[in-house]
Amino acid sequence: MSKKTDSNGYTMIFAVVMVLVVGSLLAFMASSLKPNIKENQRIEKQQNILYAMGVNENDESSATFVSTSVAGEEFKKYIKKQLVIEGDQITESEDAYLIDIKKQQANAKNGKTRKLPLFVGEKDGKTFYVAPIYGKGLWDAIWGYVSMDENMVVQGAYFDHKGETPGLGANIKQRYFMDDFNGEHLLTESGDFKGITVAKGNNDPKNDDKTDYEVDAIAGATITGDGVSAMIKSDLSLYVPYFKSLKP
Amino acid sequence: MALISKKDAALIKDPFLDNNPITIQVLGICSALAITAELKASIVMSVSVLFVLGLGNVVISLMRNIIPSKIRIIVQLIVVATLVIIVDLVLKAFAYELSKTLSVFVGLIITNCIIMGRFEAFALGNGPWRSFLDGIGNAVGYAVILIAVGFFRELLGSGTLLGFKVLGDPIEKTGLYAIGYENNGFMLLSPMALIVVGIIIWIQRTKNTSLIEEN
Secondary structure (H helix, E strand, O other): OOOHHHOHHHHHHHHHHHHHHHHHHHHHHHHHHHHHHHHHHHHHHHHHHHHHOOOOOOOOOOOOOOOHHHHHHHHHHHEEEEEEEEOOEEEEOOOHHHOOHHHHHHHHHOOOOOOEEEEEEEEOOEEEEEEEEEEEOOOOEEEEEEEEOOOOEEEEEEEEEOOOOOOOHHHHHOHHHHHHHOOOEOEOOOOOEOOOEEEOOOOOOOOOOOOOOEEEOOOOOHHHHHHHHHHHHHHHHHHHHHHHHHOO | OOOOOHHHHHHHHHHHOOOOOOOOOOOOHHHHHHOOOOHHHHHHHHHHHHHHHHHHHHHHHHOOOOOOHHHHHHHHHHHHHHHHHHHHHHHHHHOHHHHHHHHHHHHHHHOOHHHHHHHHHOHHHOOHHHHHHHHHHHHHHHHHHHHHHHHHHHHHHHOOEOOEOOOOOOOOOOHHHHHOOOOOHHHHOHHHHHHHHHHHHHHHHHHOHHHOOOO
């Protein structure tokens, strides 16, 4: 090290210049790439919703979305209505899938009415109701989309996460976990909301019992699993009045 | 070889065995514990570290004469964080699928002690080409251990490798499970990673007794 770089003046100037350079570089990169990133996230939401209602390119064990190039078209083709439920009011909106669930949860906490998006899709003559859910896992946010029939029986689910542990909590987006939700009931026979619990040792590893309100947990991912149970309970229960209104 | 002199070749070879960053220098243990429950995650992390360490070492080496020694650790941290964030942003914009796979590793890479350790111990005192080789060598040494740990943890913990059920199906009771074999759920928890690393260190030092410190 030369002496010049040891002086306080040099150190200060170096620090200031470094912060300015790095700061403006990152700010420039972030703002110039923002449109691309936003577009990618928008397409991903469409893919997620389609995935939950069974429009996907899954092979035997992988979870594969419809390709990004056709996601927009497929979304228009399969999603017949996008509803926004706000208290008693139900409105249709083309951009309901862009509603930020996290923001709506915060609104609800502050005493404002929460907007609940619901996507009504049709495939092979069957109607699917897809609802978004959002919660927290072990490290960060987790979220998902659950498609249901008019009796709130799960027809498909997609989960994703921001930063769960690879190999453990991150496996909530694996087929073997997500597929377990298919056919599970959310309502009791009397029509009360019960939810689905991600349970350890439920003696039903093949998940044959579809009315036990339980799916098999992932070993080593207890807290992420609890997060999944919690977000299903808190977010899907809000849709019960809508489903009740469907019945004469 | 004209491209790499004998002395430089040692930079790549040494960290592989006798100066392995995990088993000898005991750096990068945190990520070795965190993400080795699955072989795939180990491989992804190894490749990411290879990339960041190779590139970061070169950048730090190029800056080595202008970095003030009093704040050099902070400067190193900023350099690696900037590199990783830029790569993350570019991936998010142009290779979204890939970025989803890698996003959880971003934080782990920035805080990986191997990266800071090599910047501090090597790149600050050596030229860019040698620093690059040192980075690659250490990243490969790190990768070997990570992949070995990931292999055993996934095989014994889940009975799969890269997601393929190599031992049969534990629920349908086929393959090994038919004769009463059970997965060891313990292998999926972090403490077992430490024990597997410990066993590797034990084997390595048994093979090469010169590595054992006296007292």
